[in-house]
Amino acid sequence: MTTVADPQAAEHRLNRAAIRPGRIITWTLLFIGGVIMVTPLLYMLSTSLKSAGQIYDLQLIPANPTLNNYIAVLSDGRFMRWFFNSTFIAVCSTLSAVFFDSMVGYTLAKFQFRGRFLVFIAILSTLMIPTEMLVIPWYLMSAQLGWINTYWGIMFPGMITAFGVFLMKQFFESVPDDFLEAARIDGLNEFQIWWKVAMPLVTPAISALAIFTFLGNWTAFFWPLIVTNSRELYTLPVGLSSFAVEQSIQWEMIMTGAALATIPTLIVFLVLQRYIVRGVMLAGLKG
Amino acid sequence: MATITLEGLSKVYGKGVKAVREIDLDIADGEFVVLVGPSGCGKSTTLRMIAGLEEISGGTLKIGGRVVNMQDPKQRNIAMVFQNYAIYPHMTVRQNIGFGLYTSKLDKAQKNQRIDAAAETLGLTPYLERRPAALSGGQRQRVAIGRAMVRDPVAFLFDEPLSNLDAQLRAQMRIEIKRLHQRLGTTIVYVTHDQVEAMTLADRIVVMRDGDILQVGSPTELYENPVDIFTARFIGSPAMNLLPATRTAGGVTIDGTSVQVALPAGGGDKLLIGVRPHEFVVDPSRAGQPGAFAVEGVVDAVEPLGPETLVHIKVGATEAIATAPGRVVPAVGQTVTAMAQPGSLHLFDAKTEKALPRP
Numbered sequence: 001m002t003t004v005a006d007p008q009a010a011e012h013r014l015n016r017a018a019i020r021p022g023r024i025i026t027w028t029l030l031f032i033g034g035v036i037m038v039t040p041l042l043y044m045l046s047t048s049l050k051s052a053g054q055i056y057d058l059q060l061i062p063a064n065p066t067l068n069n070y071i072a073v074l075s076d077g078r079f080m081r082w083f084f085n086s087t088f089i090a091v092c093s094t095l096s097a098v099f100f101d102s103m104v105g106y107t108l109a110k111f112q113f114r115g116r117f118l119v120f121i122a123i124l125s126t127l128m129i130p131t132e133m134l135v136i137p138w139y140l141m142s143a144q145l146g147w148i149n150t151y152w153g154i155m156f157p158g159m160i161t162a163f164g165v166f167l168m169k170q171f172f173e174s175v176p177d178d179f180l181e182a183a184r185i186d187g188l189n190e191f192q193i194w195w196k197v198a199m200p201l202v203t204p205a206i207s208a209l210a211i212f213t214f215l216g217n218w219t220a221f222f223w224p225l226i227v228t229n230s231r232e233l234y235t236l237p238v239g240l241s242s243f244a245v246e247q248s249i250q251w252e253m254i255m256t257g258a259a260l261a262t263i264p265t266l267i268v269f270l271v272l273q274r275y276i277v278r279g280v281m282l283a284g285l286k287g
Numbered sequence: 288m289a290t291i292t293l294e295g296l297s298k299v300y301g302k303g304v305k306a307v308r309e310i311d312l313d314i315a316d317g318e319f320v321v322l323v324g325p326s327g328c329g330k331s332t333t334l335r336m337i338a339g340l341e342e343i344s345g346g347t348l349k350i351g352g353r354v355v356n357m358q359d360p361k362q363r364n365i366a367m368v369f370q371n372y373a374i375y376p377h378m379t380v381r382q383n384i385g386f387g388l389y390t391s392k393l394d395k396a397q398k399n400q401r402i403d404a405a406a407e408t409l410g411l412t413p414y415l416e417r418r419p420a421a422l423s424g425g426q427r428q429r430v431a432i433g434r435a436m437v438r439d440p441v442a443f444l445f446d447e448p449l450s451n452l453d454a455q456l457r458a459q460m461r462i463e464i465k466r467l468h469q470r471l472g473t474t475i476v477y478v479t480h481d482q483v484e485a486m487t488l489a490d491r492i493v494v495m496r497d498g499d500i501l502q503v504g505s506p507t508e509l510y511e512n513p514v515d516i517f518t519a520r521f522i523g524s525p526a527m528n529l530l531p532a533t534r535t536a537g538g539v540t541i542d543g544t545s546v547q548v549a550l551p552a553g554g555g556d557k558l559l560i561g562v563r564p565h566e567f568v569v570d571p572s573r574a575g576q577p578g579a580f581a582v583e584g585v586v587d588a589v590e591p592l593g594p595e596t597l598v599h600i601k602v603g604a605t606e607a608i609a610t611a612p613g614r615v616v617p618a619v620g621q622t623v624t625a626m627a628q629p630g631s632l633h634l635f636d637a638k639t640e641k642a643l644p645r646p
């Protein structure tokens with residue numbers, strides 16, 4: 001007999017409600033997506049733990065896992081050098097892009113001036129031009145200015161980014177003018193208002209931009225490959241790819257280097273992502 | 288501390304939107320002046336021109352006798368409190384209050400001393416290390432006031448500082464702001480659309496409409512002698528009743544019925560007779576008083592408030608509010624007589640909407 005109070009019947013209803021067809025489809029799609037994204041990473045890790053003879057057996061779990069590749073890569077002076085190059089370039093570019101993108105975005109969001117919309121559209125339109133088309137002008141320019149095969153030559157295209165300007169402008173637009181005017185009355189100059197008041201209010205955007213920029217620079221391949229010609233100046237992706245061209249392709253070394261290369265991106269993401277989640281903006285307003 | 292003088296001050300936005308039209312106003316040193324008017328009448332714009340946040344389109348602005356039209360906000364040494372508080376969520380209460388001293392040359396100990404003193408005055412001492420997210424609305428507004436106080440400015444400007452608070456807190460903060468003014472004695476210019484706030488806080492009220500100043504005066508003056516029907520309806524709650532009347536050869540009629548009103552000479556034939564609900568009494572026990580202004584109306588609704596009852600009546604086509612004293616609660620649909628003393632009547636010309644001299 002089934003009564004309203006019957007716990008078993010209630011549980012039954014609950015279970016049925018939980019496994020709705022919509023849910024099943026959602027989970028299946030998410031699962032497939034997850035597998036597609038994770039598999040290459042797992043193969044990277046797996047290959048890095050195999051010895052050179054085993055890399056074509058395509059087993060996900062290595063038969064005789066070994067750390068020899070890691071020891072080899074880490075004790076290889078070239079790898080450390082490239083790692084340093086990539087870190088240096090990614091950090092400098094990120095700091096610079098965050099600084100200048102925010103400044104330009106803030107100006108476009110919070111100041112009224114003639115031609116503001118035009119400037120914004122001009123900046124946005126550069127987003128439509130793919131890197132591949134820009135590489136030749138960049139190269140010619142670098143050649144003229146003597147920037148070929150220098151850190152600056154690798155970095156300069158990313159010191160300020162259109163995407164970042166756009167992102168920061170959108171976020172600064174949501175900062176209430178009262179915040180800025182209160183600071184103006186307290187006697188801060190415009191630079192101080194931007195730096196001390198506006199910037200802390202958009203930390204989520206800054207963190208997101210920093211993550212994107214860092215990742216973009218860390219994984220950049222095409223331009224660093226073109227603008228550098230000595231091994232000492234290679235970035236990590238360019239350097240690792242050079243493992244592929246000498247003698248035979250050393251997949252296990254490439255995969256080990258790639259695995260090591262993901263560590264800084266993980267760190268950057270873990271450090272910065274908590275600022276993204278924290279929505280600080282509205283707490284100072286209203287009740 | 289300083290006087291603030293507006294001479295023909297005006298503001299034109301963009302393509303000719305006149306937000307403020309050549310207004311003149313003298314604010315005395317230490318005075319509490321409230322700008323009041325409906326939304327969009329130019330109160331904030333006026334205040335922001337005084338603060339230096341908005342460029343002045345015409346006229347002169349003097350603070351402490353000096354023309355400051357072209358000065359930056361910081362050179363004017365005024366402090367402003369915003370409707371949205373504008374305290375910074377990423378700073379503690381201490382840092383927020385201290386932010387008012389950001390550009391000051393005081394050393395750290397002196398700054399802290401000022402912050403502590405302001406916090407003490409505003410009852411914020413226990414919260415100095417908290418962040419705004421952990422404060423109530425009233426406390427946040429106090430932090431904003433604290434940041435204004437530490438500067439020791441020549442004047443405080445408030446733009447609707449209480450409109451985000453609930454009714455109870457608003458009443459409490461109103462008293463606190465008033466006390467603060469009594470203690471500091473600093474000139475205050477305060478903007479609100481709430482006439483109760485204006486009446487309770489102001490030494491002088493400035494009534495604005497459509498960028499113009501309609502009337503300036505103490506709360507009592509505005510209440511007793513409004514110069515036109517706008518001020519008459521705006522000041523006082525419930526609003527003043529305005530009964531349309533016609534001047535005839537024999538006297539004055541409302542809806543064809545003649546009433547007792549002493550008329551001044553001059554003015555048109557169409558009049559509005561103003562009477563405040565609290566002076567417009569429905570009390571059968573006093574019926575037939577000679578010389579009183581009396582009209583009959585049909586009771587539309589009643590609102591018993593305890594000590595008195597608001598009686599909504601229809602006089603002809605016009606709705607009016609009268610009061611019934613004590614426990615007299617007239618029935619809806621009943622015809623009653625509402626009376627007022629001749630001295631409590633306000634007369635307006637219906638065409639110009641200006642007040643006629645009071646009888």
Ligand SMILES: Nc1ncnc2c1ncn2[C@@H]1O[C@H](COP(=O)(O)OP(=O)(O)O)[C@@H](O)[C@H]1O
Pocket residue numbers: 300301304305306324325326327328329330331332333
């Ligand atoms: N930045 C602006 N640009 C154009 N018009 C404005 C601007 N600020 C205010 N106004 C207009 O000026 C008038 C007065 O506004 P405001 O001073 O804010 O009124 P209040 O504070 O009395 O509600 C309004 O009609 C408003 O639409």
Ligand SMILES: [Mg+2]
Pocket residue numbers: 327330331332
């Ligand atoms: Mg306003």
